[in-house]
């Protein structure tokens with residue numbers, strides 16, 4: 438990521454990942470997102486990005502992330518164009534770079550990009566003049582997901598520092614896990630990953646986490662239990678013996694949750710596979726599950742990110 442003036446609270450041209458962001462920059466984004474989250478429902482669009490154009494370029498399916506970026510940009514007053522890989526020239530064989538250059542020639546102010554290959558969004562960012570936001574690249578990073586998770590936790594617990602966060606499930610294929618690990622470590626939380634050996638990358642400890650192969654041990658005393666989906670679209674071969682067995686040993690139900698703190702929060706980035714990584718009752722527990730709030734915070738976080746990447750906008754119309 439490019440750096441600019443040191444007194445700039447967010448001196449980056451792009452948001453490609455959490456890795457490399459400082460604690461101060463993360464706090465800045467969370468604080469801005471918090472103020473957007475507090476805005477009354479139905480408020481008129483702001484002028485922060487008035488006259489700007491944001492293009493959502495999605496090479497992979499998405500419901501939450503794409504809609505939430507669209508809403509975020511619109512709430513800031515921007516014009517938004519959505520492009521799905523299935524309906525564009527990408528289907529006709531246009532390469533990633535050709536597509537990026539074509540869109541770049543139309544002079545958008547920001548490109549929000551999701552791509553199935555790790556590193557593709559970074560590559561694209563090197564070819565265009567506008568700001569690029571990574572909306573998820575392969576199993577690499579999904580920075581706005583980690584930010585919305587952090588905001589959800591901070592609003593419920595009042596802090597991130599010192600919390601024990603158990604990230605459970607398909608860590609190997611998860612960009613959500615990676616971005617969360619970078620963010621939570623930067624903020625001073627204690628991160629655990631809990632999964633079968635087949636779903637934890639080699640040398641995981643290098644990421645500054647404690648590794649558990651057993652839910653009971655991994656969840657004991659946890660403040661936050663973050664469940665991940667089995668990402669079969671990124672699996673080549675078989676990683677779990679059967680779904681039934683996976684749920685039995687690693688699916689979150691009340692019995693497994695019992696060893697976490699009494700007020701432990703349950704999180705999931707979605708889409709959820711009920712009965713695979715999470716029991717439906719646990720997912721819908723209105724006292725403990727904050728899965729709906731995560732979605733809500735997604736819009737506020739994406740507003741903060743789009744605003745932060747637009748230096749001029751930050752110094753004017755923001756609330």
Ligand code: ASP
Pocket residue numbers: 573579612613665666668706707708
């Ligand atoms: N929605 C998240 C992502 O895009 C998590 C998932 O797909 O399981 O990575």
